[in-house]
Amino acid sequence: MHEAGIMTTMDPQTLKQFILFQELDPVHLAQVAAIARERKFAKKHTIFMEGEKGTYVVLIISGIIKISRSSSDGRVKTLALLRPKDFFGEMALFLPGHERSATAEALTETRVITIDQVDFEKLLKDVPGIPLRIIQTLAHRLQAANRQIKTLALGDSHSKLADLLLWLKDEFTNSAGGPPLIPLTHQELADLAGLSRETTTRLLNTFEQEGVVKLKNRQVALTNLETLKKYAT
Numbered sequence: 001m002h003e004a005g006i007m008t009t010m011d012p013q014t015l016k017q018f019i020l021f022q023e024l025d026p027v028h029l030a031q032v033a034a035i036a037r038e039r040k041f042a043k044k045h046t047i048f049m050e051g052e053k054g055t056y057v058v059l060i061i062s063g064i065i066k067i068s069r070s071s072s073d074g075r076v077k078t079l080a081l082l083r084p085k086d087f088f089g090e091m092a093l094f095l096p097g098h099e100r101s102a103t104a105e106a107l108t109e110t111r112v113i114t115i116d117q118v119d120f121e122k123l124l125k126d127v128p129g130i131p132l133r134i135i136q137t138l139a140h141r142l143q144a145a146n147r148q149i150k151t152l153a154l155g156d157s158h159s160k161l162a163d164l165l166l167w168l169k170d171e172f173t174n175s176a177g178g179p180p181l182i183p184l185t186h187q188e189l190a191d192l193a194g195l196s197r198e199t200t201t202r203l204l205n206t207f208e209q210e211g212v213v214k215l216k217n218r219q220v221a222l223t224n225l226e227t228l229k230k231y232a233t
């Protein structure tokens with residue numbers, strides 16, 4: 001792991017924000033605090049690459065993580081964007097060979113907690129509730145992946161982009177209270193939608209002319225959700 005910095009002493013309250021640990025009593029929380037390590041990554045830092053051996057699970061305190069896979073000719077498919085309170089890196093621990101199934105990159109400056117495989121497995125055995133939370137998260141991911149498969153297989157470019165923007169609206173909330181704001185570049189949106197960057201820019205410009213989105217400061221504001229829903233598959 002190419003880590004940018006390690007800190008010690010985990011505050012149990014920081015752990016409580018994670019769905020995995022929400023219901024833990026103080027004794028179990030202290031057990032997690034003792035094995036959790038905090039790390040910081042700079043924007044664009046690759047945390048691990050697909051195919052590497054995975055030996056730890058990662059929980060996001062702050063920042064956005066891009067999960068992607070790439071083809072041998074260098075094309076990249078973003079599978080998911082993960083946010084604070086999400087976790088990742090559990091699949092390699094459960095699969096034979098322990099290979100990372102995808103690459104994880106910090107899209108923004110990021111703070112995370114890592115827990116080593118042996119400690120994590122012990123937690124799963126010792127602390128009731130955590131396995132159920134993991135199953136719920138995996139079910140949610142499968143649902144999102146099925147949605148991506150449907151859109152990639154059946155949607156035209158118009159509906160692929162509309163569907164993606166609607167999905168992302170729940171991933172990024174606008175703290176200022178205005179229309180949902182998606183802080184991604186055209187290239188990042190293209191990777192997520194499975195479209196070329198050029199098609200994505202052309203469609204975004206069309207959407208803007210139709211009043212469905214507003215493009216400003218490298219962000220996409222969703223100004224007409226009803227029309228966007230009609231465009232989506």
Ligand code: CMP
Nearest residue numbers: 054079080088089090091092100101102
């Ligand atoms: P792991 O295979 O250890 O490393 C890559 C991680 O990305 C994987 O564990 C999961 O935690 C996460 N991941 C892989 N595929 C998806 C997906 N489709 N959606 C969300 N997260 C994923």
